Amino acid sequence: MSEAAQPQSRRLWAFLPLSVFIALAGLFAWAMFGQRVDRHASALIGKPVPQIQLPDMSGGTLDLSQYQGRAVILNVFASWCAPCRVEHPLLFQMAKDKRFVVVGMAYRDDPAKTQAYLDELGDPYAQVGIDRQGAAGVQLGLGGVPETYVISAKGIVLTRHQGEITPKIARDLANLAARNTAP
Structure with a gap:
């Protein structure tokens, strides 16, 4: 590898941990908040109140x-x-x-x-x-x-x-x- 390519390669490797962290944080946020059923929702909304x-x-x-x-x-x-x-x-x-x-x-x-x-x-x-x-x-x-x-x-x-x-x-x-x- 040429000497000019080595510093650029090192800079890319330096951003790898940050890139992995951002990707994991995004995945974590999606798992926490994305495509989730509202836990405050009620199966009764729009239906008759139960006979109580x-x-x-x-x-x-x-x-x-x-x-x-x-x-x-x-x-x-x-x-x-x-x-x-x-x-x-x-x-x-x-x-x-x-x-x-x-x-x-x-x-x-x-x-x-x-x-x-x-x-x-x-x-x-x-x-x-x-x-x-x-x-x-x-x-x-x-x-x-x-x-x-x-x-x-x-x-x-x-x-x-x-x-x-x-x-x-x-x-x-x-x-x-x-x-x-x-x-």
Whole structure:
């Protein structure tokens, strides 16, 4: 090899580790974020809400089908859930809107603890179902608490929000519910 070709060859070899690093980083990023199913997606979106009947806090029965004709914001919470406490005041704001109804579902919680939670923070819900064993949560495909669903007046699940509601998310959920209520 000529002496002029050797320095150019060494410069190319010097970039090889950087090139390999960039290629591996790109492959890693694609594996992490490319062609992936949204883990927040729900198989229920666009489908009828499952037939859920639960005992409620007043000794009656929460039957989501009884709200047919009204949009529903279903908030799944628990007394032991810290983010549920943080989002609780926003549920009061949402409940003021009479174009839809805000319903609660206490997930895997002791009813006495649920009642103490509601006594302490107030009760923004039109009705609270008690899902003590978590069976209704399984029907919904619940990922954890808090989780909030918007159900149209026709009983179709429109969206699911996993995690704590922020003021912006509360507005978005309320607007979606209001647009999908019976006239």
